[in-house]
Amino acid sequence: MTELLTSAQMRAIERAAIESGAVTGLELMERAGHGVVDAVFAEWPELSLTSHRAIVLCGPGNNGGDGFVVARLLNGWGWEVEVYLYGDPERLPPDAKANHARWCALGETIPWDDQKQRDHFEDEDTSFDLVVDALFGTGLTRPMPEDTCATWYGLMPGPLQDMRAEGAPKFVAVDIPSGICSDSGRDFGAMPAHLTVTFHRAKVGHYLSQNCENYGGAYGCGRLRVVDIGLGPTCPSDAVWKVSGARERLEKLSTGHKYSHGHALILSGGPGQTGAARLAARGALRIGAGLVTVGVPPAAQQEVASQITALMLKRVCDGAALQALLQDPRFNALCLGPGLGVERARELVPVALAAQRATVLDADALTAFTQDPEALFDMLHKDCVLTPHGGEFKRLFPDIAAKFDARPTKGPAYSKVDATREAAARADCTVLYKGADTVIAGPDGQCSISSALYDRTAPWLATAGSGDVLAGFIAGLLARGFSPIAAAEAAAWLHVECARSFGPGLIAEDMPEELPNVFRQVGVI
Numbered sequence: 001m002t003e004l005l006t007s008a009q010m011r012a013i014e015r016a017a018i019e020s021g022a023v024t025g026l027e028l029m030e031r032a033g034h035g036v037v038d039a040v041f042a043e044w045p046e047l048s049l050t051s052h053r054a055i056v057l058c059g060p061g062n063n064g065g066d067g068f069v070v071a072r073l074l075n076g077w078g079w080e081v082e083v084y085l086y087g088d089p090e091r092l093p094p095d096a097k098a099n100h101a102r103w104c105a106l107g108e109t110i111p112w113d114d115q116k117q118r119d120h121f122e123d124e125d126t127s128f129d130l131v132v133d134a135l136f137g138t139g140l141t142r143p144m145p146e147d148t149c150a151t152w153y154g155l156m157p158g159p160l161q162d163m164r165a166e167g168a169p170k171f172v173a174v175d176i177p178s179g180i181c182s183d184s185g186r187d188f189g190a191m192p193a194h195l196t197v198t199f200h201r202a203k204v205g206h207y208l209s210q211n212c213e214n215y216g217g218a219y220g221c222g223r224l225r226v227v228d229i230g231l232g233p234t235c236p237s238d239a240v241w242k243v244s245g246a247r248e249r250l251e252k253l254s255t256g257h258k259y260s261h262g263h264a265l266i267l268s269g270g271p272g273q274t275g276a277a278r279l280a281a282r283g284a285l286r287i288g289a290g291l292v293t294v295g296v297p298p299a300a301q302q303e304v305a306s307q308i309t310a311l312m313l314k315r316v317c318d319g320a321a322l323q324a325l326l327q328d329p330r331f332n333a334l335c336l337g338p339g340l341g342v343e344r345a346r347e348l349v350p351v352a353l354a355a356q357r358a359t360v361l362d363a364d365a366l367t368a369f370t371q372d373p374e375a376l377f378d379m380l381h382k383d384c385v386l387t388p389h390g391g392e393f394k395r396l397f398p399d400i401a402a403k404f405d406a407r408p409t410k411g412p413a414y415s416k417v418d419a420t421r422e423a424a425a426r427a428d429c430t431v432l433y434k435g436a437d438t439v440i441a442g443p444d445g446q447c448s449i450s451s452a453l454y455d456r457t458a459p460w461l462a463t464a465g466s467g468d469v470l471a472g473f474i475a476g477l478l479a480r481g482f483s484p485i486a487a488a489e490a491a492a493w494l495h496v497e498c499a500r501s502f503g504p505g506l507i508a509e510d511m512p513e514e515l516p517n518v519f520r521q522v523g524v525i
Helices: 007-019 025-043 062-076 094-104 114-122 146-155 217-221 275-286 298-305 319-325 342-354 373-379 390-396 398-405 416-427 466-479 484-502 510-521
Strands: 002-004 053-058 080-085 109-111 130-134 170-174 195-199 223-227 240-242 263-267 291-296 312-315 331-336 358-361 384-386 430-433 437-441 447-451
Touching: 007 025, 025 062, 025 094, 025 170, 025 195, 025 223, 053 062, 062 080, 062 094, 062 130, 062 170, 094 109, 114 146, 217 223, 263 275, 263 342, 263 466, 275 291, 275 331, 275 466, 275 510, 291 298, 298 312, 319 342, 331 342, 331 466, 342 358, 342 373, 358 466, 373 390, 373 416, 384 416, 384 484, 390 398, 390 416, 398 416, 416 430, 416 437, 416 447, 430 484, 437 484, 447 484, 466 484, 466 510, 484 510
Parallel strands: 053 080, 053 130, 080 109, 130 170, 170 195, 195 223, 240 447, 263 291, 263 331, 291 312, 331 358, 358 384, 384 430
Antiparallel strands: 002 240, 430 437, 437 447
């Protein structure tokens, strides 16, 4: 896994490197500029073959300094470059001012005039091949200034997707598109890009998409490239991690037997409501639990028995029956919620939690307590994993959701990472907040993002039952002995990998069956 940084963490890393004498600010700026140009040519090789025309928008901070380096390098490549500066050149930070002077030795810096620029860019005789956004980057903590809107409409008169036609200009953001909060992905009037080039590590806001209006978060970044600028390994203690595999080994013990790989119990609802639990159970079995039992009310026993083979079946008619079943200590992981029914969940969840086994609570197991979330929180323990989607999260944590849903007026904005961390601390267990930008947090504050964005986009996951399979994946890994947060991370990552491996046409039943292919692809033996 790779750490994702906030803007403050990135500034601290740069400052520490400069203060140590390992590098100067000017050297970092030069490396950043080279990284942008290299990334542009790697993304669009045709731009490196001959000279072109570029517009470089430079802001009043060090992001603008990176832009001056890019302008100088493109000029040296033979390009015609127009540089526009938002702000007073005399008030630029020292390193940015030095690179402004270097650029001015080669070409003109045009003072910012929003309406004049719009008219210029909309002139039918004006054409350009590349637009470099080096206005505000990660430093923006407030909505975009009003006197930048006309310029952007002049450059991009239509939606970004309409600018992908052959011959249309390419839009590149330095660090993060101006107008996106780099800590939350929230949209402050974003200037979207086809390509975003960031430095050292990706930022948290690059991998968040929920509550990102219009072009916020990953939606505004286009493709993302991370450029090494020589800062070396760094790992802030409170960093957010990008999940890129399983933290714990997925292989089974070569000398083990079925009970050494755990026994998961998945509880089902009544007749006509057993499909979700069966999906979860199949997922738990495929991901490697040694045994999986489906606990059903008597009226649903025949329905489930006719649909399963490798899975086992037990009658669980009520709380007393579940309590008796859990006298068997070999049931080491439980999953309640998929298709369980709200009334049945209210009876069974307290019994399951009192058994102090590793437990996944999903769907109805969460909805059953939305009228009194504190009653649920009082029963939870540290081996629990809650898996809410946006609506369930809002009902369980209404005050946290209200902060998350509020439209920010300044940054860093309250993010999905902040919301999930606060929820996990309140519930005192692991919370997996679903979405294309699934966020997973533990009660101790450790946090990760399992992304289905950029090259891991998996729109086929928007299908009935996919969340039930995810709950089963988590339960299966808990049965195998994974810690709650490691089980949630690995399950979320494998969930996306299954969708990507199968491709269009995916339905929930396909995901457990795709796991063997995914395991082979990632080298699990």
